[in-house]
Amino acid sequence: MTTRPDAPFGARLRAAMSARGPLCPGIDPHASLLAAWGLPDTADGCERFAMTAVEALAPVVSSIKPQSAFFERHGSRGVAVLEKVIAASRESGCLVILDVKRGDIGTTAQAYADAYLDPTSPLASDAITASPYLGFGSLAPMIETAARHNAGVFALALTSNPEAPRFQHARTADGSTIAGEVLAGLRAANEGAESLGSFGAVVGATIGSTEENLDINGPLLVPGIGAQGGTADDVRRIFGAAVRNVVPTSTREILGAGPSVQALREAAARANDEFAALL
Numbered sequence: 001m002t003t004r005p006d007a008p009f010g011a012r013l014r015a016a017m018s019a020r021g022p023l024c025p026g027i028d029p030h031a032s033l034l035a036a037w038g039l040p041d042t043a044d045g046c047e048r049f050a051m052t053a054v055e056a057l058a059p060v061v062s063s064i065k066p067q068s069a070f071f072e073r074h075g076s077r078g079v080a081v082l083e084k085v086i087a088a089s090r091e092s093g094c095l096v097i098l099d100v101k102r103g104d105i106g107t108t109a110q111a112y113a114d115a116y117l118d119p120t121s122p123l124a125s126d127a128i129t130a131s132p133y134l135g136f137g138s139l140a141p142m143i144e145t146a147a148r149h150n151a152g153v154f155a156l157a158l159t160s161n162p163e164a165p166r167f168q169h170a171r172t173a174d175g176s177t178i179a180g181e182v183l184a185g186l187r188a189a190n191e192g193a194e195s196l197g198s199f200g201a202v203v204g205a206t207i208g209s210t211e212e213n214l215d216i217n218g219p220l221l222v223p224g225i226g227a228q229g230g231t232a233d234d235v236r237r238i239f240g241a242a243v244r245n246v247v248p249t250s251t252r253e254i255l256g257a258g259p260s261v262q263a264l265r266e267a268a269a270r271a272n273d274e275f276a277a278l279l
């Protein structure tokens with residue numbers, strides 16, 4: 001796709017979630033999942049795995065989240081598979097949130113933005129995940145590029161891994177937590193956006209609870225569901241009124257239902273229905 005989408009990412013995501021439900025399945029071609037599907041751990045195996053998942057899921061879900069590292073581990077052939085995954089998913093009417101968790105100084109952040117958010121790039125996606133740990137301001141080139149091209153950015157705020165709280169709950173010089181500073185930056189970036197802003201936070205379903213203000217007028221990408229132990233009940237409890245902005249993402253639990261296209265679709269439909277019922 002080389003043309004700029006005709007509406008901001010947040011508005012497109014809101015419309016897609018209303019039409020198809022909130023679930024965002026991940027596409028992570030793990031070596032162990034390839035083995036479970038009877039596929040070799042090669043670029044060819046990665047392609048068969050990922051394109052089966054796209055065939056099953058992209059026509060029925062609002063968004064998908066391929067994790068770049070699982071493609072990069074197969075070198076240039078794996079990256080070519082990722083390009084196919086992105087293009088085929090978007091052709092099926094599904095938004096692509098490319099999980100790359102990039103973050104760097106301004107000039108390099110701009111190169112990442114050009115690689116993933118400029119519609120003329122071979123890896124152009126609807127949104128990316130980004131790491132704000134060089135300072136929230138270091139994401140400015142990604143946020144500005146996304147705004148220009150009607151794309152989105154999801155910044156890590158309260159991640160699902162056990163090491164996260166010690167770091168993300170630490171306080172900055174002005175007394176807010178690191179996570180709070182990320183959420184405040186996103187809230188400012190989404191100011192005035194109608195329907196839903198284009199700048200989202202990643203908040204794990206495994207965090208137990210939080211006192212942070214999750215009202216950022218933007219989407220909340222919520223991993224940690226299924227394989228990491230998070231449930232729909234956790235999501236209801238953690239997010240409260242913000243649940244309508246939650247994009248629940250689940251990967252291994254859904255992909256484990258493959259390689260049958262029908263079984264994958266059923267697993268996604270079950271999760272989608274469970275989260276749609278929270279709204």
Ligand SMILES: O=C(O)c1cc(=O)[nH]c(=O)n1[C@@H]1O[C@H](COP(=O)(O)O)[C@@H](O)[C@H]1O
Binds near residue numbers: 202
């Ligand atoms: O940004 C993410 O998607 C992400 C953030 C986070 O806090 N935790 C997390 O597990 N993820 C991603 O979610 C996927 C794991 O999902 P499961 O297989 O469902 O556990 C991987 O692609 C992770 O990189």
